[in-house]
Amino acid sequence: MTGWLTVAGIGPGADDLVTPQVRAALDQATDVLGYIPYVARIPPREGLELHRSDNRQELYRARGALNLAAQGRRVVVVSSGDPGVFAMASALFEALEGQPDPAFEIRILPGITAMLAAAARLGAPLGHDFCAINLSDNLKPWALIERRLRLAAQADFAMAFYNPRSKSRPGGFGRALEILREECGPDRLISFARAISTPDECLRTLTLAEATPEMADMRSMVILGSSTTRRVGRWVYTPRSAP
Amino acid sequence: MTGWLTVAGIGPGADDLVTPQVRAALDQATDVLGYIPYVARIPPREGLELHRSDNRQELYRARGALNLAAQGRRVVVVSSGDPGVFAMASALFEALEGQPDPAFEIRILPGITAMLAAAARLGAPLGHDFCAINLSDNLKPWALIERRLRLAAQADFAMAFYNPRSKSRPGGFGRALEILREECGPDRLISFARAISTPDECLRTLTLAEATPEMADMRSMVILGSSTTRRVGRWVYTPRSAP
CATH class of the missing domain: 3.40.1010.10 (Tetrapyrrole methylase, N-terminal domain)
Incomplete structure (x- = not known):
């Protein structure tokens, strides 16, 4: 064989x-x-x-x-x-x-991959330039995550966050939200997509001002919009064009 | 109905x-x-x-x-x-x-999506944090593309480029390569993946110094490594950990 x-x-x-x-x-x-x-x-x-x-x-x-x-x-x-x-x-x-x-x-x-399954359920939040960041600091220093968050915000990427929060890393996601509020302002849209495509699926979209760390766990994908991301009806999407 | x-x-x-x-x-x-x-x-x-x-x-x-x-x-x-x-x-x-x-x-x-199909054929170049950028300036100003390329390089993202080059936009990809050489140096790995999963499929990986604009067309996906992306055997991959 x-x-x-x-x-x-x-x-x-x-x-x-x-x-x-x-x-x-x-x-x-x-x-x-x-x-x-x-x-x-x-x-x-x-x-x-x-x-x-x-x-x-x-x-x-x-x-x-x-x-x-x-x-x-x-x-x-x-x-x-x-x-x-x-x-x-x-x-x-x-x-x-x-x-x-x-x-x-x-x-x-x-x-x-989770971010594309989640994006499809939400609408099209990753419809323009975007980045994917693993928020776990098991295999990289937290300072690098923070640096990437700030630069990605300055580049006005939509962002998909993998492994936002776990029992062994309860604090990092709260710090990430603070950095994102500083860089992107309180009104930026953020979506939490949990257990996508399973019977436990749960979606919610709110503003950065309203987001709290407990909204994410290890079964969650978190997607932050860019400055152009908006709602239409029950959907969230990022237009194809940017000014 | x-x-x-x-x-x-x-x-x-x-x-x-x-x-x-x-x-x-x-x-x-x-x-x-x-x-x-x-x-x-x-x-x-x-x-x-x-x-x-x-x-x-x-x-x-x-x-x-x-x-x-x-x-x-x-x-x-x-x-x-x-x-x-x-x-x-x-x-x-x-x-x-x-x-x-x-x-x-x-x-x-x-x-x-093309970047994940291409990445799988190449190895795992998007195995750590990465971004996806549409290099067409049909719906956004070229200055925004340039700004995103520089910030993404400073964030040390691997980068997946959609629509790198077309007949109506022959010059942009060459400018993108120049910016990337400035920001990432000549030895950074870059992969060209054309017509992935079709009979015309063609893969090549080389350094930024060796890359030329003609290597890409509208059927190509281009993936630039991060500073940690490397070869092992015939594969290209980005390790899960970063210093």
């Missing part, structure tokens, strides 16, 4: 947001690895081994996947959303540093 | 990157509207009317779609990639400005 290793994005939650490309890889896999709640989305079947690992075990998981593929297994590492956005694809390449080129095929399969 | 209007992302080109959600909407549609090459990707069938329109006809197309849905038709407006990223969703909401709330359902369905 010839092994291969695929890192696949399984989208934000709903089955009908999983691409046929990813579905085909899962159908052919002998082994699926991933963070516990993502592996829970893969239906068990005969001939498929499911390997669950905890959050922050990304490098360990990547090395395990490489070992399995080297043994001839057909391996899919699942990422929520898109594997290339704050997810497993970078961890895999980190694990390949200093190693000989693997003899088996490696593929990265894109998925619907 | 109850009409509805869906703006759907059909991904960068390959059929197996179209989500089942979008496929289901297309299967139920009576009318599909879009830019000529995107409508060409929709297989004709009995009971389905295909409405092709030219580039830059986005508002006209959006109004036509609203009219058809108001008449009770089941309408899908197709966008390449994701409809919320430099595409038709914003145009639809622009067309709704000042109008009474439509009585029919409107949905935006996300798709695999």
